[in-house]
Amino acid sequence: MVMGSNNSYYYYHCSMCSSMFLFLFVFGNGMASAQLSSNYYASSCPRALSTIQSVVNNAVLKEHRMGASLLRLHFHDCFVNGCDASVLLDDTASFTGEKTAGPNKDSLRGFDVIDSIKSELESICPGVVSCADILAIAARDSVVFLSGPTWTVQLGRRDSTTASLSSANSELPSPFMDLSDLISAFSNKGFTATDMVALSGSHTIGQAGCVTFRRRIYNETNIDSSLATFRKFNCPPQATTPTSLHSTPPPLSSLTTLTSRIW
Numbered sequence: 001m002v003m004g005s006n007n008s009y010y011y012y013h014c015s016m017c018s019s020m021f022l023f024l025f026v027f028g029n030g031m032a033s034a035q036l037s038s039n040y041y042a043s044s045c046p047r048a049l050s051t052i053q054s055v056v057n058n059a060v061l062k063e064h065r066m067g068a069s070l071l072r073l074h075f076h077d078c079f080v081n082g083c084d085a086s087v088l089l090d091d092t093a094s095f096t097g098e099k100t101a102g103p104n105k106d107s108l109r110g111f112d113v114i115d116s117i118k119s120e121l122e123s124i125c126p127g128v129v130s131c132a133d134i135l136a137i138a139a140r141d142s143v144v145f146l147s148g149p150t151w152t153v154q155l156g157r158r159d160s161t162t163a164s165l166s167s168a169n170s171e172l173p174s175p176f177m178d179l180s181d182l183i184s185a186f187s188n189k190g191f192t193a194t195d196m197v198a199l200s201g202s203h204t205i206g207q208a209g210c211v212t213f214r215r216r217i218y219n220e221t222n223i224d225s226s227l228a229t230f231r232k233f234n235c236p237p238q239a240t241t242p243t244s245l246h247s248t249p250p251p252l253s254s255l256t257t258l259t260s261r262i263w
């Protein structure tokens with residue numbers, strides 16, 4: 001794990017873990033029905049997968065963190081009423097969506113990349129490829145681009161026409177939950193504690209705001225002290241200036257260095 005370039009973030013990266021397989025297996029198969037298939041778009045939109053991969057690769061090349069952000073976007077979609085792209089929906093007169101939920105607001109990223117993919121797909125095969133499938137493939141392609149493992153994504157998910165702020169607030173795990181609450185949150189979605197630990201390996205890529213781990217490094221004692229000291233360097237005990245969660249990420253050179261760091 002290596003420091004980020006500003007005082008509100010730390011950056012973490014490693015070779016991607018097998019937890020990705022688990023995540024996509026459970027969400028890709030367990031929450032969806034039997035008609036999903038990996039070649040769902042073979043005849044209806046044969047260039048779907050290559051189009052998605054191309055946009056993802058360009059986006060992650062431009063900003064490596066985007067790979068982590070797209071992976072998280074898929075997780076936050078799937079954890080709230082399944083992998084149905086509900087996370088992408090803006091508020092309407094009839095519902096308040098998930099974008100402004102505590103774990104998502106000023107934090108979840110990658111919407112523009114998904115919009116670009118959708119727009120390209122609409123131009124080559126209008127109305128065919130679901131956003132839920134785009135999110136799932138984009139997460140996989142991001143991990144692959146960052147030198148992680150690959151897996152087969154089952155396709156044919158349908159997009160939701162509604163979203164729920166309250167479900168997002170109550171079902172997504174918070175960084176302030178204790179272990180038993182975290183285990184419960186994952187158990188509610190069919191995951192064991194072992195699954196949860198494996199999936200948490202996803203945090204070996206990406207960034208987090210200081211506010212999400214300040215309490216842990218300053219107030220708690222059951223943490224590796226050298227790690228806490230290391231983190232304090234870029235995370236002051238009190239917030240100084242308001243920090244945007246969308247600050248400029250570390251330069252590419254530092255991210256490249258991080259790819260060989262394993263925790």
Ligand code: HEM
Pocket residue numbers: 023065068069070071072075106107108109173174175176182196199200202203205206207208209210212245
């Ligand atoms: C165990 C429960 C989890 C909690 C409490 C949690 C919490 C968080 C928090 C607080 C952040 C930082 C957000 C910010 O500062 O803007 C984060 C980032 C991230 N999370 Fe999780 N998360 C959990 C599980 C997962 C899972 C299951 C995945 C994927 C399979 C995942 C993938 C990521 C990624 C890739 C990032 C970095 C995103 C970026 O840099 O844009 N997380 N998570």
